[in-house]
Amino acid sequence: YRALEAGATDFLLSPVDHLEFRARARNLLTIRRQQKLLAERARDLERALRDRSFGVGDRQHDIQAIFDALPVPLDIVDRHGRLLAVNAAHEKLFEIDRRTSIGRHISRVYGEGHATRHNVRNEKVLDSGAPLTTPNRDLTGDASSARDLVNVKGPFLFGDTHDESVVTISLDVSDLVSEAAGGKRSSGNDTLTQLPNAEAFHDRAEMELSRARRQHEMLAILIVDVDRLKGINDAFGRPFGDELLRAVAGRLAKRLRETDHIARLRSDEFAVLQVGMKRPDDAAELARRLSDAFSEPFLINRQEIHISASTGITLFPADGRTVETLLKNADLAVYRAKASGRDGYRFFAAEMNIAARRAVTLERELRQAIAAEQFLVHYQPQIELSTGRIIGMEALVRWNHPHRGIVRPGEFIGLAEDIGLIAPLTAWIMRTACAQHSEWRNKGFTGMQLSVNLSPVQFRERGVELMVERILKDTRLHPSSLDIELTENAVIENSQTAAASLRYLNQLGVSLSIDDFGTGYSSLAYVKRLPVQRLKIDQSFVQNIDQSTNDEVIVRAIINLGHSLGLRVIAEGVETAAQLACLRQLECDEVQGDYLSPPVDAAGFERRIRTDDSIIWRACPEFLEEQD
Numbered sequence: 001y002r003a004l005e006a007g008a009t010d011f012l013l014s015p016v017d018h019l020e021f022r023a024r025a026r027n028l029l030t031i032r033r034q035q036k037l038l039a040e041r042a043r044d045l046e047r048a049l050r051d052r053s054f055g056v057g058d059r060q061h062d063i064q065a066i067f068d069a070l071p072v073p074l075d076i077v078d079r080h081g082r083l084l085a086v087n088a089a090h091e092k093l094f095e096i097d098r099r100t101s102i103g104r105h106i107s108r109v110y111g112e113g114h115a116t117r118h119n120v121r122n123e124k125v126l127d128s129g130a131p132l133t134t135p136n137r138d139l140t141g142d143a144s145s146a147r148d149l150v151n152v153k154g155p156f157l158f159g160d161t162h163d164e165s166v167v168t169i170s171l172d173v174s175d176l177v178s179e180a181a182g183g184k185r186s187s188g189n190d191t192l193t194q195l196p197n198a199e200a201f202h203d204r205a206e207m208e209l210s211r212a213r214r215q216h217e218m219l220a221i222l223i224v225d226v227d228r229l230k231g232i233n234d235a236f237g238r239p240f241g242d243e244l245l246r247a248v249a250g251r252l253a254k255r256l257r258e259t260d261h262i263a264r265l266r267s268d269e270f271a272v273l274q275v276g277m278k279r280p281d282d283a284a285e286l287a288r289r290l291s292d293a294f295s296e297p298f299l300i301n302r303q304e305i306h307i308s309a310s311t312g313i314t315l316f317p318a319d320g321r322t323v324e325t326l327l328k329n330a331d332l333a334v335y336r337a338k339a340s341g342r343d344g345y346r347f348f349a350a351e352m353n354i355a356a357r358r359a360v361t362l363e364r365e366l367r368q369a370i371a372a373e374q375f376l377v378h379y380q381p382q383i384e385l386s387t388g389r390i391i392g393m394e395a396l397v398r399w400n401h402p403h404r405g406i407v408r409p410g411e412f413i414g415l416a417e418d419i420g421l422i423a424p425l426t427a428w429i430m431r432t433a434c435a436q437h438s439e440w441r442n443k444g445f446t447g448m449q450l451s452v453n454l455s456p457v458q459f460r461e462r463g464v465e466l467m468v469e470r471i472l473k474d475t476r477l478h479p480s481s482l483d484i485e486l487t488e489n490a491v492i493e494n495s496q497t498a499a500a501s502l503r504y505l506n507q508l509g510v511s512l513s514i515d516d517f518g519t520g521y522s523s524l525a526y527v528k529r530l531p532v533q534r535l536k537i538d539q540s541f542v543q544n545i546d547q548s549t550n551d552e553v554i555v556r557a558i559i560n561l562g563h564s565l566g567l568r569v570i571a572e573g574v575e576t577a578a579q580l581a582c583l584r585q586l587e588c589d590e591v592q593g594d595y596l597s598p599p600v601d602a603a604g605f606e607r608r609i610r611t612d613d614s615i616i617w618r619a620c621p622e623f624l625e626e627q628d
Contacts, residue, residue: 073170076156079126081105081119084165093147093172112196112261116204117188118151122166123207125153136170148174190264192242193249201263201271205323208261208275212316219316220274220283221323222345223330224252224290225338227308229268236303243300244307251293260286269334271327280315280347287311287345310337311345319348363419365401366412370421370428374400377432378599381608382451382570382592385584390609392449392483394592395433396599397425413455422455427467434475434482436602441481445609451483451513459486459498465505472508479509485536487515499530506531513570517558528565535562537588539573546578556586563587 064085067074073090077083083106086098096109107115117136125132131154149170156167188200196204205221212219226248233241245268252270253262261273274286290311297304312333320326329348337346369375375397382392399407416422430452437450458464472479484505486498502512513534537558544551555571562569571583574593583591597608 070169073172074167076165076167077106077118077122078165079122081107081115081122083109090170093170111189112200112204114188116196116200116207116261118168120203120207121151121153123210125155125166126164127210129155131155135173147172148176193246193264195249195253195270196261196263198263198265198271201261201265201273202323204261204263205273205326208273209316209321209323212275213321217275218277218279220277220280220286221314221316221326221330222272222274222283222287222290223265223312223327223334224270224272225310225312225334226268226270227310227338229307232305232307240300244298244305247298247300248293248307248309252290255289255293256286271330283313283315283347284345287313291345310334312337312348313345314348359415362412362415366399366415366419366421369399369401370425373428374402375425375428376400376406376601377429377436378601379433379436379605380592380599381597381605382449382590383596384590385588390448391590392451393605394451394453394485394599395429397429398599417455417457422457423464423467426453426455426458427471430468431471431475434471434477437481438475438477440606440609441477445606448609449481449483449511450477451485453485453515456487459501465501468505468510469508472510479505480511483511483513483534485513485515502530532567534568534570537569537571539571539593542571542573542579542583542593543575546576546582552582552586555583555588559586559588 064087067085067087068089070087071089073093074085074087075083075090076085083101083104085102086096090096091098094110101109105115106118121132121134131152133150133152136149136151150173152169152171153166156165188197189195190197208219211217226245229241229244232244245264249262249264249270252272256262256272259276261275263271265271272286272290274283277283291309294308297306299305312330312335314320314326314330314333316326319329329352332352333346333348336349336352337344340346376399378396378398379393380396381390382394383389384391397409397413399409399412401407413422416425433450433452437448440448454464468482468484472482484502486502506512511533512531513536514532515536516538517535535558537555541551541554541558545555546552559569568589570590570592571588572592574580574583574591575595577595579593580591580595600608
């Protein structure tokens, strides 16, 4: 029964290895006996020290001798985290020198992770006035290895001023724990950056939050999220990304005050705890300093890398009264900062919780929708300007929501990308559209090309080209009948994997269009390097083409560029006769837009091509007069 009380309970509901059970029980009983022994020693020591009038200066030598006679490590720390005393066993275990360590903050003696864990427990001892026995894992010596310790802590009145302090007696049980548990645990430090990890940060935040409550102070938690780290890892490899994270950690740490605390929470996220604040603007100023860490490029393996970061800020007590709530709200603020364009900071606002709940509901419904195939594919005709004929169609997805009706893609495509559902959704769209196009070809409607959009997310890993090839075979659609639309930024962010996939598809006979052309960066370089057949002018340039000289100049330049490279050019978003006339005058090859025909379902599209495929002549009779 004593073994079960000590913790040997994990054999109750599983097959028992009796040899292992006896060994585990023996070790746990040993640890339990040592805990009781240490607690008794702590009480005896406190009584002895009080009886000897510990605060009298001429007895200090005798008291230190008592400390040094103990065979286990001992230290005394005041309420503010300053080291007041240690014994010889403690010096040996942690390889410190009492002459240079006494009076310093324990974070400067043992490190941030050690200080965070012990200060939290010391606060509990001082607040409750009761002893505390806890297992712990501390870095010792040169910090190259960690040891499992059982710490017995008790309240103590130190010196002639009777300062509130905590005495800690430690027992090294590393060998017993290793044999009993058979595993290793975290030292409290992130192995990559050597910053405190998430657990250590949580402990430190708990301690500072407790202090802020007592002293009615304000504090802030900032989460700094490195933008697009996944793309860098994909492009240059994980070791390169790790080196970049180490460099980021170093720059961020240099921009903090001594009273601030930084940790690495997750792969691309850092957390900063700001204390001693007077006003919210102090957090904004810190956020700006952290952003400045990314103003200069990082030099990694002789290569310059320009990156940015998004920061979310949450304040105590306004935004939450627990560490968990503050961290959650800081995450929401980061999400809003990224949605606002990245490379900036946002304070948490209460409405973000409402938006978060909506997002959770939408995510659940989207997962159900994909499983239940609640989606529709609509088709928007693409018209050749020189003949007025339908020479293609773009497949556009719609969500047939059971309660909200038809939901447009702008409301759910981004979410599908974020939660990893874009691949199955895109595969369903492409399979449905290819099967429909194959059916139309069998009915004699030939000479049209199907355009399908692929998400940038799908090019971060190889395999998208195999998905396309498989769908073409399954639907018996010739590759030349398919056109893939991809934004230029998507190609740039995933250049290596995207280029390989696109060349493979081009060799099959699939054509490629660069969507939203002119809105990204490095356009010309990628047009030259990739097997592109068509440029698609973004609708933002088309909207005011008949009113803005600048837009007309941009559109003219794109058309001339495409033609000089032997590419077709199509303009999307045509909504007026004036826009159509201007594009025709600039010798644009193809157009699409609601003025000619909005996206329609398969039956509606078939009616259009059955009755009259010369949509443009109906929309603009003056074109017909010119032909006559």
